[in-house]
Amino acid sequence: MEDILEVKDLAMRFDKKTVFKNVNFKLKKGSMTALLGPNGTGKTTLINILMKLLVPSNGSFKFSADVSLGYVPQFRNIDAEYPLSIEAFVGLNAPVIKTDKTKRAIKRQLEETHLLGIKDTRMGEASGGQKQRAYLAQALLDNPDMIILDEATASLDPTAKEELMGLIKHLNQKHKITVLFVTHDVPLAKKYMKDYLYLNHGTIQQGKMDEFKGDYE
Amino acid sequence: MFAYGFMRNAFLASTFIAITCGAVGVYVVARNFSFLAHTLSEIGFAGAAFAVWLGIAPLWGMLIFTLLGSISVGELSMHSDQKESAISAISALFIGLGVLFLAISGANSNYATNILFGSIIGVDKQGVIHLVVLSIIVLLLIFAIQRPLNFDSFDHIGALAHGVKSGLVGVIFLIALAMSVSIGAQIVGSLLVFILLTLPPATACYIGRTIPTMIAWSVFFALIGVWAGLYLGFITNLPVTFFIAVIEVAIYLITYFVHVVRHNL
Ligand SMILES: Nc1ncnc2c1ncn2[C@@H]1O[C@H](COP(=O)(O)OP(=O)(O)OP(=O)(O)O)[C@@H](O)[C@H]1O
Numbered sequence: 067m068e069d070i071l072e073v074k075d076l077a078m079r080f081d082k083k084t085v086f087k088n089v090n091f092k093l094k095k096g097s098m099t100a101l102l103g104p105n106g107t108g109k110t111t112l113i114n115i116l117m118k119l120l121v122p123s124n125g126s127f128k129f130s131a132d133v134s135l136g137y138v139p140q141f142r143n144i145d146a147e148y149p150l151s152i153e154a155f156v157g158l159n160a161p162v163i164k165t166d167k168t169k170r171a172i173k174r175q176l177e178e179t180h181l182l183g184i185k186d187t188r189m190g191e192a193s194g195g196q197k198q199r200a201y202l203a204q205a206l207l208d209n210p211d212m213i214i215l216d217e218a219t220a221s222l223d224p225t226a227k228e229e230l231m232g233l234i235k236h237l238n239q240k241h242k243i244t245v246l247f248v249t250h251d252v253p254l255a256k257k258y259m260k261d262y263l264y265l266n267h268g269t270i271q272q273g274k275m276d277e278f279k280g281d282y283e
Numbered sequence: 284m285f286a287y288g289f290m291r292n293a294f295l296a297s298t299f300i301a302i303t304c305g306a307v308g309v310y311v312v313a314r315n316f317s318f319l320a321h322t323l324s325e326i327g328f329a330g331a332a333f334a335v336w337l338g339i340a341p342l343w344g345m346l347i348f349t350l351l352g353s354i355s356v357g358e359l360s361m362h363s364d365q366k367e368s369a370i371s372a373i374s375a376l377f378i379g380l381g382v383l384f385l386a387i388s389g390a391n392s393n394y395a396t397n398i399l400f401g402s403i404i405g406v407d408k409q410g411v412i413h414l415v416v417l418s419i420i421v422l423l424l425i426f427a428i429q430r431p432l433n434f435d436s437f438d439h440i441g442a443l444a445h446g447v448k449s450g451l452v453g454v455i456f457l458i459a460l461a462m463s464v465s466i467g468a469q470i471v472g473s474l475l476v477f478i479l480l481t482l483p484p485a486t487a488c489y490i491g492r493t494i495p496t497m498i499a500w501s502v503f504f505a506l507i508g509v510w511a512g513l514y515l516g517f518i519t520n521l522p523v524t525f526f527i528a529v530i531e532v533a534i535y536l537i538t539y540f541v542h543v544v545r546h547n548l
């Protein structure tokens with residue numbers, strides 16, 4: 067399988083504080099990778115660099131040509147009073163004038179993420195699991211080849227976790243979407259992910275998920 | 284009441300004002316800019332006073348001041364941790380300036396009252412044309428940046444994650460907001476123009492679940508307020524702004540109440 071991403075000598079420093087350095091790894095097309103690491107080791111920072119939202123202090127990275135990325139960030143500000151329906155929220159990532167084609171695309175993603183039945187529910191009133199699936203649906207509207215999720219299961223109960231992970235697995239197997247999944251949940255990662263990237267002590271290690279033995283716990 | 288030329292002018296002007304403020308207001312509420320809208324009203328007052336002192340139409344002074352004010356307040360609040368205090372400081376400065384300009388221009392207190400509280404007889408034919416043209420410019424601006432504006436206003440983090448040019452959209456919106464404040468103030472006055480920019484859209488948030496329906500409801504409530512306000516002002520000879528404020532607050536409270544009751548049943 068060919069590579070979808072190659073990262074070379076990446077380093078990130080905020081003022082005088084080095085978050086990580088000498089970060090080198092490659093991801094294969096169609097892979098399912100967990101990005102693990104304790105709080106504050108720079109997982110979100112690394113992803114923000116990959117999404118071009120931050121400029122690294124050193125090093126470079128390259129996605130394969132014509133790759134389209136979907137990104138579900140770690141935090142969102144959706145409060146209980148948030149007015150838009152799930153369908154309208156997902157559709158924020160689509161042209162304002164909705165042609166039949168866009169409407170179909172939105173409907174397909176709602177179906178894919180099991181949200182079609184509650185598409186008129188307000189986002190503010192949706193459960194944590196429903197919200198996460200709506201964020202995913204919104205990112206899927208771009209038809210990405212690779213999707214990056216930052217702690218998407220962090221606040222979910224076991225059932226909602228399994229549902230979301232099942233969905234991600236389906237996206238990977240059925241639609242060949244490459245997955246990079248940031249999490250603290252090692253058992254969950256062992257169950258669903260094939261490879262790992264472990265960010266700790268200022269740098270990164272890569273390997274097979276089955277063989278993961280981080281000095282985490 | 285349409286037998287009077289000034290009423291026809293006022294009616295036409297407030298219709299456009301309601302449409303513009305109702306639509307722009309949806310984004311004011313979504314972006315949590317209510318406090319900023321309030322401050323811009325005060326900056327607008329200073330601008331109008333400045334125009335009086337210069338001897339030009341208040342509208343132009345307001346436009347200049349609110350445009351400068353919205354960009355600087357917007358910049359400040361983006362970079363400052365003490366957003367609200369920074370805005371308070373700016374608004375204090377501008378109210379002070381407004382009072383100063385009025386005093387040194389020697390305008391009578393009637394004029395000051397009109398600027399602060401609005402006036403229906405203040406808009407002549409020429410004024411109406413200016414208001415309509417400016418309203419259309421604001422609506423076109425909003426329309427031109429609709430997709431990124433919607434995304435950025437209703438899901439700022441998601442918009443950033445999808446590469447929306449949030450900064451540029453923010454600046455264009457601040458320009459549209461400054462213009463809306465200036466035109467809205469011509470009828471309802473600078474002290475109360477924030478009502479039209481916040482209450483109808485806040486009410487609409489309880490009803491609409493999509494951006495187009497929210498805009499439609501917001502414009503509808505704004506129109507009800509200004510039309511009924513003009514009519515009641517005309518027959519009672521009491522200030523139009525008073526009626527607009529009372530009507531918008533009543534609609535808001537009723538909707539809020541219904542919303543709360545529905546959710547606790
Ligand atoms: N803009 C910034 N300026 C200065 N320091 C920052 C900035 N962003 C992140 N940091 C620091 O960089 C480090 C890594 O933060 P990051 O959010 O990437 O960690 P993380 O691994 O995602 O943590 P978590 O598991 O809590 O989400 C932290 O120590 C943080 O304080």
Ligand SMILES: [Mg+2]
Nearest residue numbers: 109110111140
């Ligand atoms: Mg993080």
